[in-house]
Amino acid sequence: MKRLLAIELQKIWKNRASKVLTIGYFVILSFIALIAAIKFDIGIFKFHLAEMGIFNFPYIWHFNTFIAAFLKIFLAVIIVSMMANEYSYGTLKQNLIDGMSKKELILSKFLTIVLFAGISTVFVFIMSLLLGFGFSSYTEIGIVFSDLEYLLAYFVKLLGFFSLCLFLGILIKRSAFALGSLFIWFIFEMITYGISLNQIKNTALVDKVYDFFPLMSMWNLIKEPITRLSSVKNLQEAVGENSIKDYDVHFSSLLIVLVWTAIFVYSSYIIIKKRDL
Amino acid sequence: MENSILSIKNLHKKYGKVHAVNDVSLDIYKGNVYGILGPNGSGKSTTLGIVLNVVNKTSGEYYWFGGKLETHDALKKVGAIIERPNFYPYMTAKENLELVCRIKGVNSEKVDEKLEIVGLIDRKNSKFKTFSLGMKQRLAIASALLNDPEILILDEPTNGLDPQGIHQVRDIIRLIASQGTTILLASHLLDEVEKVCSHVLVLRFGKILYNGKVDEMVNHNAYFELQSSNNQKLIEVLKYHPELENFEGNEEKIIAHFKTQVEASELNKFFFEKGISLNHLVKRKQSLEEQFLTLTNSIETQS
Incomplete structure (x- = not known):
């Protein structure tokens, strides 16, 4: 397993574009901390994000994982191109000739994905911990380490998304087209969701069905945290909108995404196995 | 095994x-x-x-x-x-x-x-x-x-x-x-x-x-490439060689096939005795390339 990871990491790390993107990803990820510095002073109206409670434990776990998840597209580019490059350089063929089995090939890519998702999760964990201790109103251990399931959800979200990218890279062989089709699929889910909501009045039913779509299921892992913020809530109540929303991470959503992950990885293997390279 | x-x-x-x-x-x-x-x-x-x-x-x-x-x-x-x-x-x-x-x-x-x-x-x-x-x-x-x-x-x-x-x-x-x-x-x-x-x-x-x-x-059916200052005369003499199977002559070189194994030195001696001095004498084996073309062509004409 170490051997497979070493092979894959050498391929990625020696590639300047991938290296820059990886470093860029983590640099931008740490920019989340800069949200703390957002401050507006317009006369009597004072607006300071860090003091609005976004960095309060345990809310910070929810907020940071939600924001950080948007940046996954950076790593997705690396994953798609790491697969598409193997085709265009002809090295996929050469690796097999050199004695890598097709199973090992997929496994090495999958391990890389797990590693990326893992490192990103650990990074977000440490960053949130530091930010939280800097700005949170509550720092009791019991509160600090509550709601950690958001980190698990974050990990699974990345894992599922990267597996989809891997699958598209293997299926389509060209990074630009693979990313393009990822985008088209995203639009497709969006549009059909919108149409269904319009046509079928039963919102709950449509939501249930779309919970099973790959991108929608990943999106549903971590609900948007903005409306959960106490100050925003107060505002809503003032306007008269009283929503009782469920912000928890559900086991069923985790399971759906994990099943998609398995489907994507296994289909990747089948494609490589059946295809004449 | x-x-x-x-x-x-x-x-x-x-x-x-x-x-x-x-x-x-x-x-x-x-x-x-x-x-x-x-x-x-x-x-x-x-x-x-x-x-x-x-x-x-x-x-x-x-x-x-x-x-x-x-x-x-x-x-x-x-x-x-x-x-x-x-x-x-x-x-x-x-x-x-x-x-x-x-x-x-x-x-x-x-x-x-x-x-x-x-x-x-x-x-x-x-x-x-x-x-x-x-x-x-x-x-x-x-x-x-x-x-x-x-x-x-x-x-x-x-x-x-x-x-x-x-x-x-x-x-x-x-x-x-x-x-x-x-x-x-x-x-x-x-x-x-x-x-x-x-x-x-x-x-x-x-x-x-x-x-x-x-x-x-690669069969051992070798052939010779011959050339002298007077190719006309060379051909005349060549026709009298007892082991000659056939020859193809062009202006430059004459290619001669023999029925049996003939050594280059024997052939050289033969011509010299008839008063012809060669300025080109090469013994060649039919190359794999020619063998290959014969082989692939014969299949093609069969089918």
């Missing part, structure tokens, strides 16, 4: 309607140099692709090392290059070879040694994308040698190279063959196969036309 390296039995591959490999069988034993000959598109690369785990067979069987190993594990003891050199362009020669070592699961200490053999040691820290085609091909050979393979498989190793590059690659192949490594060389260049191989498999449209020793294929 201990020395069996690769055994192919009744292999078939169909791409839709195209029957790319049609009932190919081949046995490769340790220590010999094998050639697969055939024009472009005759199924050479497909056959190699199947045994190298990159193309799926339609039917038939193949066994590496007597069938004791899984294909991918067997391939760790094989060195192979297919068609064009495939490496990561952004890595240096050395890094590329180190990666191959990782895949094959061998120690990377041999990287420098193999780069030395193919004459790339001075460029080991240059990126692969800066290499010329000849250098890329030599790097591919170095890569195939990293595990000191039991068998070296080369598919069109001189394809697209300039004369100097062809020469270098052939020298390397000859060097490796002289060290007793089993080699399987696929090529459409016949003199290439003739020069280094002991056994040959001739393919056409995916079918085997000939499978056996090169010597037995």
Whole structure:
């Protein structure tokens, strides 16, 4: 397993574009901390994000994982191109000739994905911990380490998304087209969701069905945290909108995404196995 | 059967309607140099692709090392290059070879040694994308040698190279063959196969036309090229030679076939006694190339 990871990491790390993107990803990820510095002073109206409670434990776990998840597209580019490059350089063929089995090939890519998702999760964990201790109103251990399931959800979200990218890279062989089709699929889910909501009045039913779509299921892992913020809530109540929303991470959503992950990885293997390279 | 390296039995591959490999069988034993000959598109690369785990067979069987190993594990003891050199362009020669070592699961200490053999040691820290085609091909050979393979498989190793590059690659192949490594060389260049191989498999449209020793294929029916200052007179005299079978004369050279083995010195003496001094006398064997064309053409006219 170490051997497979070493092979894959050498391929990625020696590639300047991938290296820059990886470093860029983590640099931008740490920019989340800069949200703390957002401050507006317009006369009597004072607006300071860090003091609005976004960095309060345990809310910070929810907020940071939600924001950080948007940046996954950076790593997705690396994953798609790491697969598409193997085709265009002809090295996929050469690796097999050199004695890598097709199973090992997929496994090495999958391990890389797990590693990326893992490192990103650990990074977000440490960053949130530091930010939280800097700005949170509550720092009791019991509160600090509550709601950690958001980190698990974050990990699974990345894992599922990267597996989809891997699958598209293997299926389509060209990074630009693979990313393009990822985008088209995203639009497709969006549009059909919108149409269904319009046509079928039963919102709950449509939501249930779309919970099973790959991108929608990943999106549903971590609900948007903005409306959960106490100050925003107060505002809503003032306007008269009283929503009782469920912000928890559900086991069923985790399971759906994990099943998609398995489907994507296994289909990747089948494609490589059946295809004449 | 201990020395069996690769055994192919009744292999078939169909791409839709195209029957790319049609009932190919081949046995490769340790220590010999094998050639697969055939024009472009005759199924050479497909056959190699199947045994190298990159193309799926339609039917038939193949066994590496007597069938004791899984294909991918067997391939760790094989060195192979297919068609064009495939490496990561952004890595240096050395890094590329180190990666191959990782895949094959061998120690990377041999990287420098193999780069030395193919004459790339001075460029080991240059990126692969800066290499010329000849250098890329030599790097591919170095890569195939990293595990000191039991068998070296080369598919069109001189394809697209300039004369100097062809020469270098052939020298390397000859060097490796002289060290007793089993080699399987696929090529459409016949003199290439003739020069280094002991056994040959001739393919056409995916079918085997000939499978056996090169010597037995190249018959000993030699012929002479003759030229003198007066070719007219030469022909007159030649007609009186008792062993003459036929001749073709053109302005420059006369090509004479004899019924039996005739030595060049005998022939020279014969002409000299008749008062003709030759300024060109060469005894030639029919090359594999001509044999090959005869073989493939005869099949074509049959069908």
